[in-house]
Amino acid sequence: MHEKERHRIILSAVQEKPVVTVQELVDLTDASEATIRRDIAALHVQKRLRRVRGGAEAISPPAFVGLAGRTFSVNETINAAQKRAIAREAVELCKDGEPIIINGGTTTFQMVHFLINRRMPIFTNSFPIAEHLLKHSKNTVMLSGGTIYREQNIILSPFENDVTRNFYARRMFMGAQGLGPLGLMEGDPLLIQAEQKLIDQADELVVLVDSSKFRQRSSLILCGLSRIATVITDEGIEDREAAMLESAGVTLVVASKGATAREESSLQA
Amino acid sequence: MHEKERHRIILSAVQEKPVVTVQELVDLTDASEATIRRDIAALHVQKRLRRVRGGAEAISPPAFVGLAGRTFSVNETINAAQKRAIAREAVELCKDGEPIIINGGTTTFQMVHFLINRRMPIFTNSFPIAEHLLKHSKNTVMLSGGTIYREQNIILSPFENDVTRNFYARRMFMGAQGLGPLGLMEGDPLLIQAEQKLIDQADELVVLVDSSKFRQRSSLILCGLSRIATVITDEGIEDREAAMLESAGVTLVVASKGATAREESSLQA
């Protein structure tokens, strides 16, 4: 990773929330603490951000109103490190130039950081994701049309005939509220709707869930395990849960918080 | 591979991603590292790209992280005061609760400031307008789907069947590059497309143009004067031009820069 790329990532991360810690940036960039400190110092003298104890903050006035409703921003701080590690693995699956679909959510949002220095067509129903990618990357961004729901931070139209149907990708990335033997579960009917619209527009469904989601149940089932191609989760997954996925023919990727080490187990039927 | 070919490849690669490394270019061109370095150095002195440690980046101004393409940001500063006054009159036409459509543009963008304390469903194809309204107002925001064009700052889909067709409003607000006896003129084919999609979704077409636009001509005609319900402009409009509008049955609103003083002349046929 080169200096410029790191700088871009740092600047983008700083926009996302009021303060970013050095440690978070280390996770994001795979650089050492010393390097990040040097980068922050450099960007500070360039007045591209403000350096604060522990990390950095955006230079812009505190008027960070943030699009996010409370749900979004609260979720965002929970398990942030895991989510980032998971998101990194997700982006690692992508090849430059290959179109992808990203469903809105806090975990999938983390993908934007790793997409900053990449270039591919990205279709999403998430306003924040589109916004961030537009401002900080050169990716081609495509948006679904409809009403913007502030709470869920997604764009949804009640109509069948929207552009969503005209976009196709090999992979679609999405989060979920729960993942059990019965399949993928979601809590919010609105999210179910949004996801169902997108789910058929991609061959492979890649699900991003931190391991706590395996113990989380919910009332609404989106689809069965067989529809899922890949699950990316963190090291907290239990053997029993991994076995469940394997027996359903799901490729499992475990994101280790530290390095980019990857442990896969694929048992395609 | 010849020098020129390499240069083309390098320049194209640099456009695609924020930064390209020397190594990537070596892979791309099959040339040696030394040659790529020489090429980058040459293109650098030609100011066709910027040379950075590790590779090269596009010369374009990545300095301003703003969403706006150059066209947008340059436009934005021209006649800002007039545009504001015009936009204020436009918003004054709106009633709370009554849905409106706002087509993207620098003049229409100014409407957001006056919409902050209002509350109505707003449909737009402009990403910046949607962003601003979302962050700073409580209006219901609806967005058209499709690809986000950075330069024009609009969202456009090449398909007929998008949500646009499902939204209706009494009034649609739009800017233009020129306004003459032949009708409404636009310079960019992309904008024409976007506007044509929206134009049929509202009864009344309200056109926001500063008075300089009456002397501006352009190659693409969007629609005739008869389609226009109202034109809002500034005090710079000449009698001849006002007469032209009146004879076409267009309601003319002249926004005085100072107060909300309004001078109307309505000659509906």
Place this chain on the structure above:
DNA sequence: TACGTCAATCAAAAACAATCAAAAGCAGTC
């Protein structure tokens, strides 16, 4: 004291510049 942040230092790695010989292109001549 234990902990986290940070600056300073230093050795390793990466990027870079300079150099030079080989290769390729380009006239002109036969």
Place this chain on the structure above:
DNA sequence: GACTGCTTTTGATTGTTTTTGATTGACGTA
């Protein structure tokens, strides 16, 4: 076309500079 002499471009090698990551110790705080 084929050959020659000349110039330009290229790639490998070298040595130099910059960047990086690990280590250490200072400083403040819980």
